[in-house]
Amino acid sequence: MSQGRFAAGFLVPGALWLVLLFAVPLGIVLAISFGTTDDLGNTLYGWYPENYEQVFDPVFLPVLARSVGFALATVALCLLIGYPVAYYIAIFGGRWKHVLVAMVVLPFFVNYLVRTYAWIAMLGDEGVVNGALGADIKFINTPWAVIGGLVYGYLVFMILPLYAALDRMDPALIEAGKDLYGSPWHTFRNVTLPHTIQGVLAGTVLVFLPAVGDFVAAQLLGGPDSYMVGNLIQQQFFAAENWPFGAALTTVLMAFLFVWMVLYLRSAAREATAE
Amino acid sequence: MKPPKDFDRPRFLKAFTALFFVFLFAPIVLVVLFSFNSSKSLQNFDGFSLRWYEQFFGSESLRDSLAASVQIALVTMVVATIIGTLLAYGLVRSRTRWSGGLNVLMLVPLVTPEIVAGVSALLVFTQVGLQLSLTTIILGHITFSISYVTVVVRARLAALGLDVEEAAMDLGATRLDTFRLITLPAVWPAILASGLLVFALSFDDFVMSFFTTGESPQPLPVRIWSAIRFGVTPTINAIGTFMLAVSVLTIGLAIALPRLLGRRESGVGVLFGREAA
Amino acid sequence: MIDARIDRRGLLVAGAGLALAGCGVNDSGGGSKEETEKPIPKKVDGDLVYFNWSEYMDPAVIKGFEKEYGVKVRQSYFDSMSAMMSKLRSGIAYDVIFPTAEYAQRLIQGNQLRKIDRGRLKNADLVYSTFDKPWYDDGSEHTTPYTMYATGLGYRADNVPDMSGSWRDLGEADSGGKTFLLDDFQEGIGMANQVNGHDLNAADDDALSEAKDYLLELKPKLRGFSSDTITTMTSGNANIQHLWNGDIVNIRNQVDNPENFKFQKCKEGIPVGSDTLAIPVKAKHPGTALLFIEWLLRPEIAAQNVAWIGYPMPYESGATESFESLVKDDPSINVTVDDLENGEQFENLGRDDRRAWDRTWTEVKAS
Numbered sequence: 001m002s003q004g005r006f007a008a009g010f011l012v013p014g015a016l017w018l019v020l021l022f023a024v025p026l027g028i029v030l031a032i033s034f035g036t037t038d039d040l041g042n043t044l045y046g047w048y049p050e051n052y053e054q055v056f057d058p059v060f061l062p063v064l065a066r067s068v069g070f071a072l073a074t075v076a077l078c079l080l081i082g083y084p085v086a087y088y089i090a091i092f093g094g095r096w097k098h099v100l101v102a103m104v105v106l107p108f109f110v111n112y113l114v115r116t117y118a119w120i121a122m123l124g125d126e127g128v129v130n131g132a133l134g135a136d137i138k139f140i141n142t143p144w145a146v147i148g149g150l151v152y153g154y155l156v157f158m159i160l161p162l163y164a165a166l167d168r169m170d171p172a173l174i175e176a177g178k179d180l181y182g183s184p185w186h187t188f189r190n191v192t193l194p195h196t197i198q199g200v201l202a203g204t205v206l207v208f209l210p211a212v213g214d215f216v217a218a219q220l221l222g223g224p225d226s227y228m229v230g231n232l233i234q235q236q237f238f239a240a241e242n243w244p245f246g247a248a249l250t251t252v253l254m255a256f257l258f259v260w261m262v263l264y265l266r267s268a269a270r271e272a273t274a275e
Numbered sequence: 276m277k278p279p280k281d282f283d284r285p286r287f288l289k290a291f292t293a294l295f296f297v298f299l300f301a302p303i304v305l306v307v308l309f310s311f312n313s314s315k316s317l318q319n320f321d322g323f324s325l326r327w328y329e330q331f332f333g334s335e336s337l338r339d340s341l342a343a344s345v346q347i348a349l350v351t352m353v354v355a356t357i358i359g360t361l362l363a364y365g366l367v368r369s370r371t372r373w374s375g376g377l378n379v380l381m382l383v384p385l386v387t388p389e390i391v392a393g394v395s396a397l398l399v400f401t402q403v404g405l406q407l408s409l410t411t412i413i414l415g416h417i418t419f420s421i422s423y424v425t426v427v428v429r430a431r432l433a434a435l436g437l438d439v440e441e442a443a444m445d446l447g448a449t450r451l452d453t454f455r456l457i458t459l460p461a462v463w464p465a466i467l468a469s470g471l472l473v474f475a476l477s478f479d480d481f482v483m484s485f486f487t488t489g490e491s492p493q494p495l496p497v498r499i500w501s502a503i504r505f506g507v508t509p510t511i512n513a514i515g516t517f518m519l520a521v522s523v524l525t526i527g528l529a530i531a532l533p534r535l536l537g538r539r540e541s542g543v544g545v546l547f548g549r550e551a552a
Numbered sequence: 553m554i555d556a557r558i559d560r561r562g563l564l565v566a567g568a569g570l571a572l573a574g575c576g577v578n579d580s581g582g583g584s585k586e587e588t589e590k591p592i593p594k595k596v597d598g599d600l601v602y603f604n605w606s607e608y609m610d611p612a613v614i615k616g617f618e619k620e621y622g623v624k625v626r627q628s629y630f631d632s633m634s635a636m637m638s639k640l641r642s643g644i645a646y647d648v649i650f651p652t653a654e655y656a657q658r659l660i661q662g663n664q665l666r667k668i669d670r671g672r673l674k675n676a677d678l679v680y681s682t683f684d685k686p687w688y689d690d691g692s693e694h695t696t697p698y699t700m701y702a703t704g705l706g707y708r709a710d711n712v713p714d715m716s717g718s719w720r721d722l723g724e725a726d727s728g729g730k731t732f733l734l735d736d737f738q739e740g741i742g743m744a745n746q747v748n749g750h751d752l753n754a755a756d757d758d759a760l761s762e763a764k765d766y767l768l769e770l771k772p773k774l775r776g777f778s779s780d781t782i783t784t785m786t787s788g789n790a791n792i793q794h795l796w797n798g799d800i801v802n803i804r805n806q807v808d809n810p811e812n813f814k815f816q817k818c819k820e821g822i823p824v825g826s827d828t829l830a831i832p833v834k835a836k837h838p839g840t841a842l843l844f845i846e847w848l849l850r851p852e853i854a855a856q857n858v859a860w861i862g863y864p865m866p867y868e869s870g871a872t873e874s875f876e877s878l879v880k881d882d883p884s885i886n887v888t889v890d891d892l893e894n895g896e897q898f899e900n901l902g903r904d905d906r907r908a909w910d911r912t913w914t915e916v917k918a919s
Contacts (some may be wrong), residue, residue: 002409006450007368011377014362018380021418025395028402038905039542042641063918069421085295102526103296107303109475109522111496114504114515117783118302125730126381126788128305138729140789141776205386213388219735223776227917233390235917238634239737240910260387265379315806334611336627401642430576490601490628490644501606501629506806 022081026254030094043243051248060232070143070218071211074150077160078207079200081151086159087192089164091174101163108156116149116220143221149217154210158203163197166192198268205264210258229253303519310512327513337514339492343409347484347494348477351416356470358417364458366425367432384422394488400487407489414485416480420473424466431465432458463517467532475525479518480486580605583673583833588663588694594672598623598837600844601648602637608814608827610698610860618849618899623840640664646759647833647841654900655827658690665694666831668845675849680865682892685884686826688900695828698861699798700887702895703823704741706785706795706803715792719747719818723770727791731783733770735777735795737913738898739823740767743794746821752896755905767916769913777917785813797885801862801878815885824887826866866892 032050035045089100099199101204107115122128123139130137139145169192177191193200215230222228229249313324331337366378385390396415397407405411439461443453481496488497495518499511566645602614602743606629614625619675630636633655651659660814670692681698688735689695705722707715710807712727722731733740745754754760781799784790786806797815804810827850831841846851851870858865864887865871879885901909 004369004371007365008371009365010361011365011369011371011373014358014365014381014425015373015377017358017421018377018384018419021372021396021414022384022392023380025399026391027456028398029391029395032398040532052411059918060913070473076317081295084288087286088292093287098530104299106519106526107299108521109479109526110303110306110519111479111499111515112481113496114306114497115302116517117503117511118305120783120787120789122302122305124787124789138775140787152299165305200334209386210388213390215390220460220780224774224917226776230390230738232914232918235737235910235914237394238632238907239639241634241637242907242910246394250388251575252387252393254391257386258383261382262379309588316808332684336611347827363805397638397642404643407639490603490626490646492626498606498629503632505607505802506786 028118028181030251032244033216033251035244037242048244051244052252054245055248055252060229063227063229063232066225066227067212070147070150070228072144073147074154074211075158075204075208077147077151077261078155078203082158082162082203083200083233086162086166090163090169097167101160103169104159105156112153115152116216119149119152120220126201140221143223143226143231145221145223146217146226146228149221150211153214153217154207157206157210161199161202161206162196163199165202169195201267205261209260212257213253255261283454305521306445306512306515309509310516312509315509327509330510330515331513336492337495337498337510338528340498341494343492344478344494344496347413347416348474350413351420351477352470352474354413355417355420355473356424356466359421359469360428360462360466362421363428363432364454367429368437373381381422381425384449385426389482393483396483397486407487409423409489411487411489412484415483419483420477423473423476424469425471427469428462428465431462435461468494469527475522478521480539559826560769571796583663583839585663586821586835588665589667591669591832592838592842594665594842594846595839596621596623596843597839599834600837600840601645601647602627602844603639603648604629604646604650605827606631608861610857612860613848613853613857615855617844620847621629621840621843624831625844636888643834645836646705646832647837648700648844649830649832650827651695652898653686653688653826653828654898656830657900658728659830659832660689660694663846666832666833666835668696668831668842669693670696673733673842674845674847675851675867676848678849678851678869678871680866680889681893682889683826683866687897689828694828696723696849697846697866698827698829699861700824700826700866700892701796701798701863702817702887703734703743703796704818705816706790706800707792707814707816708785708790708812709814710809711791715816715820719743719820721816721818722780722792723773725792726811730775730791731773732776732778732781732788732790733774734781735779737910739794740777740899740913740916741909742823742896746818746823746896749820752821752823753899753901755901755908757908760908764805764912764916767913771916783832785909796863797887798861798863800885810879814882817884817891822891822895824897826892826897833844 019201031045032043034047034049035043036048036051085104089097089104093100120127123145124130125136125138125140173191173195174187177187178264181190185196209220212228213230213233215228215234218226218228218231219234231250233246233253236242236249240246308320309322310327311325312320314321362377362381366374366381388442393415396411396418399405399410400414435458440453442456444450445456450454479496480494481500484494485497485500488494493501495514496536499514502508566677579641589901600617600623602625604627614627617623618625628638633652636649636651637655640649643826656665671678673696674695684692686692686695686697705719706726707721707727711730712725714725715721716725722733725731733743742752742759744766745752745759747766748762750759750762776784778784778790778793781790781795782803783792784919785793785795785799785803795834800815804813805811829845831838831845835841848857848865849867851867854865854867854871855874858871859878862878866889875886876883
């Protein structure tokens with residue numbers, strides 16, 4: 001198909017760019033993960049697979065488990081909060097739909113750090129909220145503060161795909177469902193949810209994968225037990241100057257995330273061919 | 276989409292959504308409010324003042340950082356939208372041996388933890404001996420932006436279908452002309468919307484910039500990260516408010532421009548690949 | 553679609569990476585010994601490329617320099633020694649940098665710092681004589697000291713009644729659970745070493761195992777690890793915070809009730825350190841850099857800078873007087889020559905010791 005050949009040419013700039021500036025750098029990370037450092041802290045290439053042994057040291061297992069746990073909690077909360085909001089905007093938003101979506105996205109563009117520090121100011125022991133309540137509740141430096149920070153940071157990535165999926169739905173389906181099932185809950189479970197499951201999956205992936213590797217929320221909002229794998233990686237690159245170990249951690253993390261991404265893509269592909 | 280006819284008035288959902296927006300904007304309100312505070316305090320509002328904005332715009336080094344951030348975001352926007360659009364067209368309108376792998380490769384940056392992307396970019400630049408500068412930041416930003424453009428434009432292209440293009444070619448138009456005169460104008464809202472999204476993301480980016488920045492000027496978010504450890508000064512809140520204003524403008528354009536250019540749907544609708552209603 | 557092509561692509565990518573890897577070892581950025589020894593002519597030779605911690609120099613001091621010599625100071629900032637090193641290694645030609653003492657030693661060993669003939673600088677005689685032969689820079693030829701600092705405990709005198717002058721207050725004083733440790737492996741392990749009666753820089757297995765036990769025992773009593781010391785104390789989230797003396801000065805500047813914020817130097821040991829000024833061997837404008845160092849030595853400039861950054865600079869007259877007046881109602885915040893000579897300083901651990909320290913710290917944080 002000659003239009004196909006014509007269009008295939010368009011792939012070249014993007015392919016070249018991504019290979020040279022994304023795939024190759026990841027390859028270098030892989031190479032460094034087998035290296036070591038000299039006395040002055042410079043990275044040396046070589047063959048030191050013990051870096052990977054270190055990654056799987058049982059002392060780090062809780063860190064990985066915690067990261068996955070926090071990320072799952074974040075996804076769950078994002079779904080619980082995001083779905084009703086996306087539903088309301090998509091179905092009841094009317095003329096204001098687009099403005100509402102814009103308002104969801106807007107806070108996301110205030111610098112992440114500035115927003116997080118604003119939360120610390122608000123929820124600090126001597127901050128606005130405690131002041132107003134006349135209380136001394138410890139909000140910050142808890143696991144829930146970290147999850148809250150993660151949810152706040154990634155919620156938009158859940159709402160947008162959900163909104164897109166809901167917006168695409170034919171309202172007649174919901175009406176038919178209501179006639180068939182009677183209660184809103186059953187309509188939701190048997191009609192709306194199945195039709196928006198791709199949006200749910202997309203949002204889940206877009207939230208879960210980056211959340212696992214996040215380091216800022218735990219650093220700023222966490223307590224002593226909030227060490228996540230992103231912090232561990234950051235520690236290796238910044239404080240410990242152990243780039244090879246950091247690279248090994250990174251490689252393992254990405255491999256782990258890649259598995260989930262492939263599973264998601266398979267499911268999306270199946271859905272696309274089924275439609 | 277209009278709400279189904281016999282739905283109850285969604286009182287609960289409405290209240291829930293309202294509460295959601297309150298929480299979403301609470302810290303933003305704080306930031307904006309205290310950027311106009313006449314004193315340094317972050318607890319008490321002592322009167323209205325523009326002094327922190329004076330400090331921000333009066334500082335040559337902060338102004339340079341602002342200019343750097345804008346420059347980076349603009350170049351990133353232009354290059355990423357071009358490459359991303361071409362990639363989207365190629366992925367949708369052709370089927371090669373490489374398409375599957377390329378599709379995956381294109382999606383990976385979207386889910387790569389930022390620290391990984393930043394470190395690997397720094398590594399490749401230092402290995403190749405490229406001096407860190409605004410250019411390296413731009414290269415890094417473009418790399419993670421292409422995927423956003425491709426995903427958005429591709430959804431739009433897929434929804435458009437081949438019919439009009441095939442009709443044009445039946446009428447004797449060359450493939451290049453068809454692309455230029457038929458396809459491109461039809462996906463233009465998607466290109467614009469994703470371009471503005473890329474601009475906003477680049478303007479606020481910290482992690483990638485941090486790794487790939489050279490000597491001065493450093494982009495604004497990097498400056499904020501270094502300074503914020505020493506306490507949030509009201510100047511930082513002023514910077515944050517200013518960035519918010521820029522983003523409001525950007526998104527406002529994203530919504531309004533396609534309408535102003537005569538399309539019937541706004542950029543947001545385009546962002547989600549729906550056909551013109 | 554998605555199948556074996558990914559594996560092939562993955563192999564290609566790894567192969568490319570490994571091939572590139574074969575192309576060279578990471579450039580350490582060092583020069584030859586001769587390059588470092590070349591004398592620097594003391595004159596303006598271009599704009600100054602400045603690389604420092606953020607908020608660590610009075611902007612007015614920088615502006616003053618720009619005006620006096622008609623140059624621009626192009627500023628960028630790092631937030632850790634490691635970040636500074638990796639940027640240096642990436643080949644950027646900074647003119648003046650601010651390494652800590654032990655990193656200065658590393659850089660000198662790697663032939664990465666130019667020789668500074670301090671005798672030619674005006675007011676060089678004001679520098680404390682302790683710095684004539686610092687442990688990290690034999691003959692003091694490659695660095696000029698910038699600031700001194702001591703690590704201790706910052707605390708809310710109004711909220712914590714029973715501080716006892718010991719590091720153990722971290723776990724034992726009644727802070728209502730609002731205690732923070734510095735999120736810094738060097739300071740953390742060093743402090744644990746001092747509590748256990750070892751040298752600050754002990755790195756043998758026994759010392760580290762004791763350090764780990766102590767830290768693990770302390771951890772549940774902590775509210776968190778944080779190097780955002782100013783934020784934790786000014787927000788009221790911390791009643792006790794492991795921090796540096798200059799932080800207390802800055803905290804007191806930002807709160808309404810400064811008299812409640814105090815600094816405690818601990819009896820088991822006071823980690824003392826200094827930050828230095830240095831000119832990297834790749835600097836393109838070393839003459840301007842030399843003039844900049846001379847600028848900072850001026851008593852009135854140093855005094856102004858001290859008042860702004862809140863840390864003492866080790867120069868007689870201007871700087872010393874300025875800091876003394878800053879802390880006159882709590883002189884314990886000061887770092888005197890006495891503290892420098894009797895306190896323990898962080899040494900440049902070799903790679904293996906450093907790994908051992910980091911390993912211990914990571915295990916504490918991960919468990």
